[in-house]
């Protein structure tokens with residue numbers, strides 16, 4: 001990946017920083033950026049302190065002890081549903097990357113209220129705390145799910161029609177980012193991620209991580225529906241590049257599709273995973289078909305022209321190579 005520009009803005013708050021994308025972002029920032037100060041806010045419902053330790057040493061800080069910028073890498077164990085926590089965590093910060101969320105369609109169908117509280121009240125608390133603390137930049141992890149069932153490819157001009165509560169809550173987040181940019185001048189960016197996969201995804205239950213874990217454990221892979229549903233799979237390093245670019249570009253209130261512009265069926269990706277695992281481990285991988293899942297859209301891939309034009313975003317990783325790296329990661333942590 002390219003070197004980071006130094007813009008003097010070195011004090012970052014990463015909400016959800018112990019999760020898959022959070023620790024990957026931290027690893028990148030710590031490798032590329034000098035004199036960086038990072039505060040991580042995470043309630044540890046998914047990511048753990050050990051996950052964070054895999055990429056950096058850190059100090060754990062109580063809310064009461066926060067005063068001004070983070071010192072090195074700080075972890076605050078706290079919840080974005082609590083406004084006072086958000087207010088304290090934004091103290092002395094230049095850039096917020098807001099990743100903490102109830103992630104995924106299935107949990108939002110099971111518990112729509114929890115999804116709303118984490119993803120709607122949560123972003124409101126954090127962006128309001130950003131305004132109060134005069135934080136200039138706010139990057140929000142949105143999702144293709146905010147757009148929902150539209151004729152693909154998804155792009156920023158399509159009218160959103162969320163299918164799942166998760167999509168609805170992400171769309172609400174985009175709305176606050178737009179409003180806080182236009183009314184209060186915060187440089188907000190909503191990045192609609194495709195399906196992210198790659199190393200460090202051990203907690204994820206999205207298709208790539210789940211199927212690799214199950215296949216390595218000798219379990220049968222169950223495809224929901226007939227497997228002809230499509231997604232746009234983006235490798236984690238490409239996604240991190242998009243986040244970094246969005247913090248360096250002078251835009252506010254904008255939404256960007258961050259994916260690859262490639263449509264892959266669940267059948268295709270499952271058979272790629274099966275072939276890789278069978279050739280690397282000699283194990284046989286069995287696949288069965290089950291019922292379709294509520295809230296899932298049929299086809300989903302993204303036109304990324306706007307991100308390319310305005311952010312200079314170009315994904316570089318091909319699916320087979322990305323899957324190979326991901327499989328190697330899972331085989332490494334299994335040993």
Ligand SMILES: NC(=O)c1ccc[n+]([C@@H]2O[C@H](COP(=O)([O-])OP(=O)(O)OC[C@H]3O[C@@H](n4cnc5c(N)ncnc54)[C@H](O)[C@@H]3O)[C@@H](O)[C@H]2O)c1
Pocket residue numbers: 015016017018019020021022041042043044045046047048078079080081098099100101102103104118122141142143144192193194195196197203206
């Ligand atoms: N991974 C993907 O494919 C994908 C796709 C589209 C959008 N996104 C979005 O990107 C963001 C990061 O995703 P991820 O894959 O790293 O997820 P993740 O679940 O690995 O990480 C999220 C982190 O947020 C923390 N968290 C959850 N609720 C919280 C709360 N109320 N307060 C504080 N911390 C809380 C969790 O403990 C976890 O460590 C999420 O907003 C997700 O919706 C991810």
